[in-house]
Amino acid sequence: MIFLTGLAAVLLGRNLYVMLLRLPDEAMQGPIYRIIFFHVPSAWTAFTGFFAAMVASIIFLAKKDLRFDALAVSVTEVGLAFGAANLITGMIWGRIIWGIWWTWDPRLTSMLICWLLYLGYLMLRRAVEEPIERAKLSAVLSIFAFADVPVVFFSIKWWRTQHPQPVVWAGGSMDLAMWNMLFLNWVPLLLLGVVLVAVRMRQEEAERELAALRRRAHAL
Amino acid sequence: MIALQAQGVWKYYGDYPALRDLNFTVDTGSCLALLGRNGAGKTTLLRILAGLSKPTRGRATLFGQEVREQGTRRRIGVLGHGIGVYDELSAFENLCLFGRLYGVQDPQKEAIEWLRRVGLDRVKDGLVREFSRGMRQRLAVARAFLHSPSVLFLDEPFTALDDRAVTILQDLLQDARSEGRTIIISTHQLPEALRLATHVLLINQGRLAFCGQRTSEMVDNPGVLYRLFAEA
Amino acid sequence: MAFVRHILVVAWKDLHLELRTKEVINASLSFALVILLLFSFAFDPTAEQTREISGGLLWLVFAFAGTLIVNRSFSRELSNDCLDALIVSPVSGAALFLGKCLGNVTLLLAVELISLPVFGAFYNVPWTRQFCPLFLVLGLASWGLAIIGTMFSALTANLKLRELMLPVLVYPLMIPGLMAAIQLTTPLVAGQPLSGDLLGWLKLLVGFDVIFTALALALVETILVG
Numbered sequence: 001m002i003f004l005t006g007l008a009a010v011l012l013g014r015n016l017y018v019m020l021l022r023l024p025d026e027a028m029q030g031p032i033y034r035i036i037f038f039h040v041p042s043a044w045t046a047f048t049g050f051f052a053a054m055v056a057s058i059i060f061l062a063k064k065d066l067r068f069d070a071l072a073v074s075v076t077e078v079g080l081a082f083g084a085a086n087l088i089t090g091m092i093w094g095r096i097i098w099g100i101w102w103t104w105d106p107r108l109t110s111m112l113i114c115w116l117l118y119l120g121y122l123m124l125r126r127a128v129e130e131p132i133e134r135a136k137l138s139a140v141l142s143i144f145a146f147a148d149v150p151v152v153f154f155s156i157k158w159w160r161t162q163h164p165q166p167v168v169w170a171g172g173s174m175d176l177a178m179w180n181m182l183f184l185n186w187v188p189l190l191l192l193g194v195v196l197v198a199v200r201m202r203q204e205e206a207e208r209e210l211a212a213l214r215r216r217a218h219a220l
Numbered sequence: 221m222i223a224l225q226a227q228g229v230w231k232y233y234g235d236y237p238a239l240r241d242l243n244f245t246v247d248t249g250s251c252l253a254l255l256g257r258n259g260a261g262k263t264t265l266l267r268i269l270a271g272l273s274k275p276t277r278g279r280a281t282l283f284g285q286e287v288r289e290q291g292t293r294r295r296i297g298v299l300g301h302g303i304g305v306y307d308e309l310s311a312f313e314n315l316c317l318f319g320r321l322y323g324v325q326d327p328q329k330e331a332i333e334w335l336r337r338v339g340l341d342r343v344k345d346g347l348v349r350e351f352s353r354g355m356r357q358r359l360a361v362a363r364a365f366l367h368s369p370s371v372l373f374l375d376e377p378f379t380a381l382d383d384r385a386v387t388i389l390q391d392l393l394q395d396a397r398s399e400g401r402t403i404i405i406s407t408h409q410l411p412e413a414l415r416l417a418t419h420v421l422l423i424n425q426g427r428l429a430f431c432g433q434r435t436s437e438m439v440d441n442p443g444v445l446y447r448l449f450a451e452a
Numbered sequence: 453m454a455f456v457r458h459i460l461v462v463a464w465k466d467l468h469l470e471l472r473t474k475e476v477i478n479a480s481l482s483f484a485l486v487i488l489l490l491f492s493f494a495f496d497p498t499a500e501q502t503r504e505i506s507g508g509l510l511w512l513v514f515a516f517a518g519t520l521i522v523n524r525s526f527s528r529e530l531s532n533d534c535l536d537a538l539i540v541s542p543v544s545g546a547a548l549f550l551g552k553c554l555g556n557v558t559l560l561l562a563v564e565l566i567s568l569p570v571f572g573a574f575y576n577v578p579w580t581r582q583f584c585p586l587f588l589v590l591g592l593a594s595w596g597l598a599i600i601g602t603m604f605s606a607l608t609a610n611l612k613l614r615e616l617m618l619p620v621l622v623y624p625l626m627i628p629g630l631m632a633a634i635q636l637t638t639p640l641v642a643g644q645p646l647s648g649d650l651l652g653w654l655k656l657l658v659g660f661d662v663i664f665t666a667l668a669l670a671l672v673e674t675i676l677v678g
Contacts, residue, residue, distance in 0.1 A: 061674055064276060066234075117624040124621065127611045131234035133678070137607050140671050141621065144603075147667055148625050155628035155656055159635070162649070212235045270540055273678040288677065290454075293542045302533020306465075308472050320461050321541045323454065363537070 001198055008191035015185050032096045039089040041186035042082045043111060045193050047149070049079025050118065054146035057139035069135035070204035072142055073125065074197045076118055082193065083115045106160040110153045117145045131208070223248040223371055223402040224269060228278035231264055231426075238264045239275070240426045246404065246419070248370075251397055253417035253434065254406040255445065261426040262406040263301075263375055269404065270298045270373045282371060294322055297369030299377050303360035307349040311340050311359050314348060315366055322367035334362040338388055354382035361389055371402045378409050390416070410442035420445065458543045462551025466525075467558060476524060477559055480517040484567045487513050492574050502575045507638030510571065511630050515597065515623070517567075518560050522601030523618050525552050526609040535609070535676075545673035549602065556598040557591075564590050571641075581643035589640060589657070593633035596661045600625050603668045606675050625664075632657040 015037070052075040060068035090108045095101050102108075121141050128134035224246040231239040239261045246252050256262045267273045269280050271287035285292045298304075305314040312331055319327025335341045338358040348356060357380070364372065372393075378386060393416055396403060407413045414420070414434060422430040422445055430445065438445055470477060491509060495501075529535035538548055572579045579586065604621050608614045632653045639650060646654065 061671075113624055113627055120621045120624060124607075124617065127608075127613055127617055132232065133610075136674065140607060140675060143671065144600075144625060144664070144667060147663055148628065151628040151656075151660060151663070155631045158652070158656070159631055162635075208235060215236060267678075271677070272536055272539055290542045290544065293540065296540060298537070298540045300533055300536055302531075302536065304533050304537030306469060306534060307532065308469050309465075313468075317461065317465055318537070318541065321458065321538075321543050323542065 001195055004191050005195050008188040008195065011184075011188040011191070015181065015188065032093060035089050035093050037181055037185045038189075039086055039093065040182055041189045042086040042089065043107070044186055045189050046079045046083040046086060046111075046114075048190070049075040049082065049193065049197075050114070050146055050149065053079065053142045057142040060135055060139045064132070066131060066135060066208070069131075069139065070201050070208075071197075072135075072139065074200035074204065076121055076142065077200060078193050078196045080115065080118050080122070081196070082189070083111055083118070086111055087115065104160065106153075106157040109160070110156045113152050113156070114145075114149055117148060121145060131211075221248045222246070222284075223250075224280070224282055224404070226265075226269070226278070226280045229265075229268060229275045229280060230277040231261075231268060231273075232276040238426050239268075242278070242423075242428050244421060244428060244431045246402060248402055249397070249400045250418045251393075251403040251405070251416050252419045252421055253410075253413040254404060254421050254423070255408065255410070255413070256423035256429075258408070260423045262423055265423065266373055266375050266404070266406050270296060272298075294367065295370040297364040297367065297372045299360055299364040299372070299374045301375055303348075303356050303363075305348050305356070305359050305363055308347060310345045310347055311335060311351075311362075312344040314359065315362060318363050319366055324367050330366060334366050337392075338362045339384065353380065354385050357381050357385045358388060361385070361392065365392060365396075369401070372396060372404070374403070374405045374407075376407055376409075377405060378407065378412050386412075410445075411439075414439045414442055454542070455544065455547050458547035459551040459554060462538075462543065462548055463554035463558070466552060466555035469528075470555070470559060475528075476521050477562070480520045480559070480563050481566060483520060484513050484517040484563055485570055487516075488567060488571055489574065497575070499576065502577060503642045504638070506571075506575070506577060506641045507634040507636070510567070510637055510641070511593070511634045513567065514560070514564055514594070515626065515630060517563050518556075518594070518597045518601060519619055519622065521559050521563070522556050522598060522605050523615065525556060525602050525605040527605065527614060530609060539676055545676045546669050548676070549606070549668065549672045553595070553598045553602045556602055557594050560594045560598060561590060564594065577641050578643040579641045582640045582645055585646050586637070586640045589633060589636045589654070592654075592657045592661055593629060596629040596657070596664065597626060599661070599664050599668050600629075603664075603672070606672065629657060629660045632660065 053072045056068045056072035056075065059065075060072060087108065090105070090111075091101050094103055094105070094108075121138055124141055125134055125138050128137055222245050226242050226244050229239055229242040230237060242265065254262050254266065264273075268275050269282075269287065271293060274288075280287055282292045282296070287293070287296075305311075306317075309317065312328075312335065315331035315334060316327045319330055324330050332341065332344070335344050338361055340355060340358055340362070343351070343355070348359065351359070361377075364374075377389060381389065390412070393403060397416070403416070405413050405416070417434045420430065420432065420434045420438065421428070488509070497505065526535065529538065539545075543551075568579055571577065601618070601622055604618055608617045608621070611617055635653045636646070636650055636657070640646065
């Protein structure tokens with residue numbers, strides 16, 4: 001794990017150097033466009049996390065092994081963190097370029113809705129005490145939520161094509177060097193994600209041990 | 221013939237094993253008294269056997285089939301802690317409803333017959349919400365027996381029954397036994413259950429402590445069971 | 453077929469109980485009508501504004517009123533352990549679930565069909581012109597709301613803070629379905645026929661219903677049998 005963190009730090013350092021000093025400014029947007037190298041990979045990482053959560057949930061329902069529930073909650077929380085990063089960087093970009101904090105940009109809006117969906121997941125977990133019941137209910141919610149993700153994106157995009165609003169990064173062609181950087185920056189973010197998930201899973205493991213010990217202590 | 225079989229049944233709540241490695245069979249026509257202290261796992265086991273919950277490991281089968289099969293569920297009658305009838309429907313409507321759900325031929329006729337057998341025929345159109353506690357219990361008994369189940373599960377049936385209801389239930393259980401139905405009663409009221417029972421299963425802290433025929437010594441001196449095995 | 457019979461028996465039971473107690477239908481209907489009237493006072497929209505917002509207003513009202521209806525679907529079975537009695541019976545989890553959805557959709561449609569004339573009268577919209585397509589949209593969107601709401605009612609039946617949980621979980625999931633319903637209802641209520649672009653939204657609504665009905669049926673047995 002320390003190795004992964006170290007690797008992530010090194011890659012990130014190298015990327016930042018290239019980003020800030022080597023890549024040229026984009027034609028229309030000036031220096032702020034560099035935020036996209038965090039904005040977009042954060043979204044990719046978040047959705048990788050949500051997908052992993054769905055898979056872990058399905059496996060949990062099949063096997064009833066609580067370790068998969070620990071995995072599901074860990075990747076969901078990390079996904080939420082990266083989702084928040086995506087939303088915040090998007091808002092910063094919007095503020096600088098358009099002067100407004102929020103636009104109903106299709107991708108930002110969809111991410112916000114998915115973010116709320118998975119926040120509901122965390123709230124549901126808070127409300128259930130018995131571990132297997134909690135795992136079962138949140139697994140079901142996780143599956144429903146991920147099934148909704150593509151539908152949300154599709155419907156919001158369509159809605160916005162009917163009422164166009166300012167868009168965060170309207171696409172268009174990007175220099176090859178920038179595409180490379182986009183993917184290259186995804187790697188350290190993913191690594192960071194993996195590290196955070198591992199830490200969180202260890203925390204879940206410790207929680208379970210504590211609960212078992214507490215129960216044993218009460219029984220004495 | 222084997223009516224019920226539990227093979228390697230474990231049930232975990234979180235990391236806590238409520239039931240540990242239960243293995244036993246129940247023959248058709250026998251009456252099993254499921255005994256144990258509070259928290260021993262009787263209700264958990266009963267819920268698994270009746271199909272209300274799934275074991276974490278192992279399986280429970282009824283007449284060789286999985287308990288959750290539709291055909292199997294038609295042959296089960298359950299009298300649990302709650303009465304399982306709707307407050308805002310009348311006694312007659314409740315029984316007709318369950319009759320229809322269980323695929324009973326002519327549910328109305330059966331409903332009226334069972335209301336008579338439990339002594340509720342005069343209040344058949346009264347809403348359950350207005351019934352006394354004893355009347356509600358009797359209606360619950362009618363609901364459990366309505367579809368002539370082959371296997372009956374009763375969880376603490378004699379608790380909080382008034383005298384009339386106790387008599388009715390005991391008569392019904394005697395009839396059921398003579399008709400060859402299989403009965404499983406979970407209780408910690410030993411005298412009534414032991415009198416009816418042919419076999420006894422004692423659970424202690426989720427484990428099977430004793431499984432065998434009910435002897436006359438047990439009826440005369442119920443405490444002997446606990447003293448012998450619950451200390452283990 | 454026993455499956456269909458069970459669905460109908462469960463739906464009838466829920467509707468019968470509801471008609472007797474009028475627990476949710478009164479609250480839901482009053483809420484819908486009051487909000488529609490309040491909105492008219494609060495904003496006093498012109499004809500043009502009304503035309504633009506009609507879909508949104510109607511579906512926000514129906515979504516909130518709908519939550520009042522589905523909220524109690526499974527939790528009302530908990531008293532007297534009726535839910536256990538149903539699970540033990542030969543009724544499959546899927547039949548129980550679909551029966552409850554059917555009951556909920558019927559109640560929701562009743563609220564909607566009573567609200568529409570009131571809306572039409574107070575806001576002056578020609579909602580009867582495209583009634584058949586409008587009814588189709590009402591039915592499809594209400595089904596989506598019922599499926600998701602009933603599903604989550606089953607999930608949250610036992611929880612404290614159930615009243616809070618259900619809206620928090622259901623509304624984000626419903627957004628695509630609500631969006632489609634809104635986009636379709638606005639022109640239909642104004643008397644414009646379905647065409648072109650709008651058919652795409654209809655397809656989205658149908659797809660939404662199909663996906664979530666399938667998912668719900670696949671997962672319901674797991675939720676009900678602990």
